[in-house]
Amino acid sequence: MSGDSAAVRRGRPPQTEEQAEEVRARIVDATAAVFAREGSRGLSVAQIIEQAGLARPTFYRYFGNASEPLRAVLDASNDGLVGGIRAALAGTDEPVQLGIRLIDAYVDWARGHGPMLRPLFAELHDPGSPVSAYRERALDDIRDLVRKTFGELGRPVPAALDLDAALHVCEYVVYRLSAGTEPGSDPDPALATEARITMIRVLLVTLGTRDDLAYAMELPGLFPDP
Structure with missing residues (x-):
């Protein structure tokens, strides 16, 4: 028997593209689960393959180290956030509605x-x-999305520091909302309402115009009465 024939018989049957994608997704999902428990510093190939229920050679058929599937996890996270913000910015120029859409995208x-x-x-x-x-x-x-959208709408493009302040508050509000919420569950409705109001106020001050603020002052419940 030739060496080539022996190799074919001893090797695993070739996978279809669909099967290969299923295994790759299984590794990425296992990486997300280990990352959730251990963080990036505790991530290892050994833990990923144990979580996935796969052999080490199978892992290395798809990834060279533990950082590679983690990058896939983080890519998906970034894509979800940026895609949500892109959708939130589309179709409205009304500042209060924009604030609601942005905070909902983050949540x-x-x-x-x-x-x-x-x-x-x-x-x-x-x-x-x-x-x-x-x-x-x-x-x-x-940042690029916000600047582009504001330019297309004919609104003043926000200053860099103002835009960063708005984005960091969005991030912090989401952290506050998620900190007391069971994973996968909706946040407390009262806290979500409070978060929306906080976010709208911040967006109006950091990204809005004088006209936006004048309009917002007429809306009940957005700013406390003197």
Whole structure:
């Protein structure tokens, strides 16, 4: 028997593209689960394959190390956030409605992460974590979206510091909302309402115009009575 024939018989049957994608997705899902428990510093190939129920050679058929499937997890997270913000910015020029849509986009993004949200927020400001670099990439994409949208709507493009302040408050509000919420559950309605109002106020002051503020002052419940 030739060496080539022996290799074919001893090897595993070739996978279809669909089967390969299923295994790859299984590894990525297992990586997300390990990351949720251990954070990026506790992530290892050994833990991923144990979580996925796969052999080590199977893992290395798709990824070279534990960082690669983590990048896939973070890519999906960024895509979800930026895509949600893109949809929120589309179709409205009304400042209060824009604020509601933005905070809802952030909340929807957070809801889809379940227990993975804890290490994501814990590592946002850790320069040694890959999460930090991905966060900056997402913020860059969101900044570009906001500037582009405001320009297309004929609104003043916000100053860099004002825009960053608005985005960081969005991030903090989502953290506050998610901190006391069971993974995958909706936040407390009263707290969600309070968060929307806070976010709208911040957006009006940081990204709005004088006319926006004058309009908002006439809306009941948005600002406390003197």
